[in-house]
Amino acid sequence: MLVSEIMKTVNATLLTKDLPGQRDISHAFSADMMSDVLAYADSHMLLITGLSNPQTIRTAEMLDISCVLYVRGKKPDELSLAMAKRNGITVLCSNLSMFDACGLLYQAGIRGGIINNGE
Template identity: 50%
Template sequence: MTVEDIRKILGAKVLVGEEHLSEEVSSACGSDMMSDVLAYSKDHSVLLTGLCNPQVVRTAEMLDIVCIVFVRGKKPDEAMLSMAAERGIILLSTGHRMFSACGMLYEAGLHGGAI
């Protein structure tokens, strides 16, 4: 699945990285706890979160996460947008709640896999 597919499924707005929407994503993770995301650690994944601070971008960079989707309409500040752009991480925002967004992606065939 591509990030563009994810954008369409979630009706998300692209905040950063529109030029990278053709990137492939192989799995997903939904969490507001970056310690859980660190334990998850899969390459080429998408992170769904309601946490809106620079640690999210730093965590994504460490784990080769392609895209971060902010749920519940959350929008990062300019510093986070710049940080993500510099690191080539795509940022999306959707009005869906995390549970719904994860379910929509799962139903469309994007799975998280076992740990």
């Protein structure tokens, strides 16, 4: 799914520039705990979160995550946004709750990943 389609699906605004058609995203991970993101998310997933401090973008950077969707109307601060731009991370913002955003994206075809707890 293209970033533009994700935006339409969850009624999101774009806070960084994105090259149209550049990013095709099929999977997502949602959490407010960045340690869980670091443990379970894969590269190139969409990260859905309500945590708006700079560590969200740092986490995305470490994992090569190319698109972050903030929910519940949260917005990254200036530092986060500058960091995202420097690292080529697309930042979106939606007023929906995390539950609603995830539900709509799932309905539109985005899927989660396999949680491997080493069991």
